[in-house]
Amino acid sequence: MSLAIVRWIAGPVLHATKQGPFALRESVRVGPQALLGEVVRIHDDLIVVQVYEDTTGLRPGTEVHGDGQPLAIRLGPGLLGQIFDGLLRPLSDTGSAFVQPGLRGPGTARRHFTPQVVAGALLGPGAVIGEATGGAGRAQRCLAPPDVAGVVESVVPPGDYTDEATVCTLRLGDGSTRALAMSHAWPVRTPRPVTRRLPTEVPLVTGQRILDCLFPVAQGGKAAIPGGFGTGKTVLLEALAKGCNADVIVYLGCGERGNEMAGVLDEFPTLTDPRTGRPMMERTVIIANTSNMPVAAREASIYCAITVAEYFRDQGLHVALMADSTSRWAEALREVSGRFGELPGEGGYPAYLSSRLADFYERAALVETLGAGIGSVTVMGAISPPSGDFSEPVTSHTKRYVKAFWALDVKRAQARFYPAIHPLQSYAEDAREFAPWWATQGNGQWLALRRRFLTLLDEQAQLERMARIIGKDALPARQQLTLLCAELINEAFLRQSAFSEIDRVCSPARQAAMMRLLGRFVDGAEAALAAGATPERIAGMGCLRALQRMGEEIADDALPKFAELQARLERELAQLTPAAEAAPPAAAPDTPATPEARDAAHG
Numbered sequence: 001m002s003l004a005i006v007r008w009i010a011g012p013v014l015h016a017t018k019q020g021p022f023a024l025r026e027s028v029r030v031g032p033q034a035l036l037g038e039v040v041r042i043h044d045d046l047i048v049v050q051v052y053e054d055t056t057g058l059r060p061g062t063e064v065h066g067d068g069q070p071l072a073i074r075l076g077p078g079l080l081g082q083i084f085d086g087l088l089r090p091l092s093d094t095g096s097a098f099v100q101p102g103l104r105g106p107g108t109a110r111r112h113f114t115p116q117v118v119a120g121a122l123l124g125p126g127a128v129i130g131e132a133t134g135g136a137g138r139a140q141r142c143l144a145p146p147d148v149a150g151v152v153e154s155v156v157p158p159g160d161y162t163d164e165a166t167v168c169t170l171r172l173g174d175g176s177t178r179a180l181a182m183s184h185a186w187p188v189r190t191p192r193p194v195t196r197r198l199p200t201e202v203p204l205v206t207g208q209r210i211l212d213c214l215f216p217v218a219q220g221g222k223a224a225i226p227g228g229f230g231t232g233k234t235v236l237l238e239a240l241a242k243g244c245n246a247d248v249i250v251y252l253g254c255g256e257r258g259n260e261m262a263g264v265l266d267e268f269p270t271l272t273d274p275r276t277g278r279p280m281m282e283r284t285v286i287i288a289n290t291s292n293m294p295v296a297a298r299e300a301s302i303y304c305a306i307t308v309a310e311y312f313r314d315q316g317l318h319v320a321l322m323a324d325s326t327s328r329w330a331e332a333l334r335e336v337s338g339r340f341g342e343l344p345g346e347g348g349y350p351a352y353l354s355s356r357l358a359d360f361y362e363r364a365a366l367v368e369t370l371g372a373g374i375g376s377v378t379v380m381g382a383i384s385p386p387s388g389d390f391s392e393p394v395t396s397h398t399k400r401y402v403k404a405f406w407a408l409d410v411k412r413a414q415a416r417f418y419p420a421i422h423p424l425q426s427y428a429e430d431a432r433e434f435a436p437w438w439a440t441q442g443n444g445q446w447l448a449l450r451r452r453f454l455t456l457l458d459e460q461a462q463l464e465r466m467a468r469i470i471g472k473d474a475l476p477a478r479q480q481l482t483l484l485c486a487e488l489i490n491e492a493f494l495r496q497s498a499f500s501e502i503d504r505v506c507s508p509a510r511q512a513a514m515m516r517l518l519g520r521f522v523d524g525a526e527a528a529l530a531a532g533a534t535p536e537r538i539a540g541m542g543c544l545r546a547l548q549r550m551g552e553e554i555a556d557d558a559l560p561k562f563a564e565l566q567a568r569l570e571r572e573l574a575q576l577t578p579a580a581e582a583a584p585p586a587a588a589p590d591t592p593a594t595p596e597a598r599d600a601a602h603g
């Protein structure tokens, strides 16, 4: 191993004179505590090292040892159900948020291994060698590293082994042998190879109506959640982690306040997965690098997280990665770059901010894996633009790489309208592609309804501006109805509390039923208006209140209630028009909710 001697230290950056060869991006150990670092620059006889741990107390003359390989993490069945720091060192084992400096690698826990290969078999790169069960996570496939292939020489019998114990020996093409364990190392900055990337056609079901119905993200797609201070980014990401239909969740807390992360750390271990009824942690990996942890490790944490996500994808699973927040990551990039003395670009960020963001988001994909069928990584990254200004560099660069943009709005958040996603500032480029999928979920009209809703919301914004000047009652009847319908869509459909037992996750079937019902209301109300009903009478319909509260009141397993509600809607619509009024009502009407409606019904 090569050696270098520290000459100069400033925070997380040090210069050392080298006494042997070093490679760019080689990982190194610094000093007696073996602090982890990475070579980021090489001059004639000098290396510049970025250290991922606290350098307090280091002095010139300290030794730096090269590892002879890039910064790598160990990927194996021990990851699920655990909490790690930004360099993937377990936090859950130590019982505190602080890890021993230099400590690295998985624990010594044993789990059950069942081989799925036999001696003599040909093993391709990334192939499945067996299944691991036991420990905190769900059953998992164990993979050969993506860069090895050969003939299986020996396999261990089923039994309990540690993650790093040899379970299989391969004879490679060149005649040498290679021992495989349940886990293997992989460099974090290198995307894990795949057979091919596939076009995305199916959305990730998030359980949030405004996202699934208006701004869907693909399974294997990428979404950004920009939002000013306190607009609900963390609550939304947590809601997605709890409610989305991914097989595995990788949750990265990156540079956020310790108490926010503590919320996640405290809450997740107590949750059950609404889809399977199993503990949520069985399908979750949490990576926590809070604002008080070393800044350079924050820069690395995003690569660790996406590498972990790719590892589960390679097992043929659908993975969702939530990163909170990419702005804090970009700030780490800026801070470290400043220490290198690099020329600052826009907003003080280094010139390579954009390409780094691209590197990260490009690793999201739906793929055919090397050895385990189809898998995907969907990335959702929060952005905290200073003073909520979306034209700042991190937001504007991220916009170029994501397909779904879920803009959180300060005004909505202040009005406690959650999730505070602004329906006019947000977009989903892939939306059209998901129409066939929605048709399989009983919503063949989805694309048309989506367009309808968005148009109404857009018209509402314009009309409200006008109404502020001339007064709402002075607007023509048609426009008053537009305002009524848009308001109903907001209240009944877009509003969804993350803390409501019934409504925090909404199944696609329920979303479809709600969307259709609201679409029917809009059509029916417009027809009634054309037939002579006044906006006041429409606003006085008794079922409006029931429509508004349906999200909170009709649970996923009570879908027939939507049919009852629809029947009531049809009855009340029929009573709106003068023709219907002349004839006696077919059935006893429900008691209308507002005084005006009562007057009208009995007048």
Ligand SMILES: Nc1ncnc2c1ncn2[C@@H]1O[C@H](COP(=O)(O)OP(=O)(O)OP(=O)(O)O)[C@@H](O)[C@H]1O
Residues within 6 Å of the ligand: 227, 228, 229, 230, 231, 232, 233, 234, 235, 236, 384, 418, 419, 420, 496, 497, 498, 499
């Ligand atoms: N979907 C929601 N349902 C109900 N309440 C919400 C929702 N989203 C946010 N809130 C409320 O808003 C508060 C702030 O949300 P949150 O902490 O997620 O904001 P943030 O954008 O992450 O803030 P910061 O910029 O400080 O990280 C929460 O404590 C909660 O009370």
Ligand SMILES: [Mg+2]
Residues within 6 Å of the ligand: 233, 234, 235, 256, 260, 324
């Ligand atoms: Mg937050």
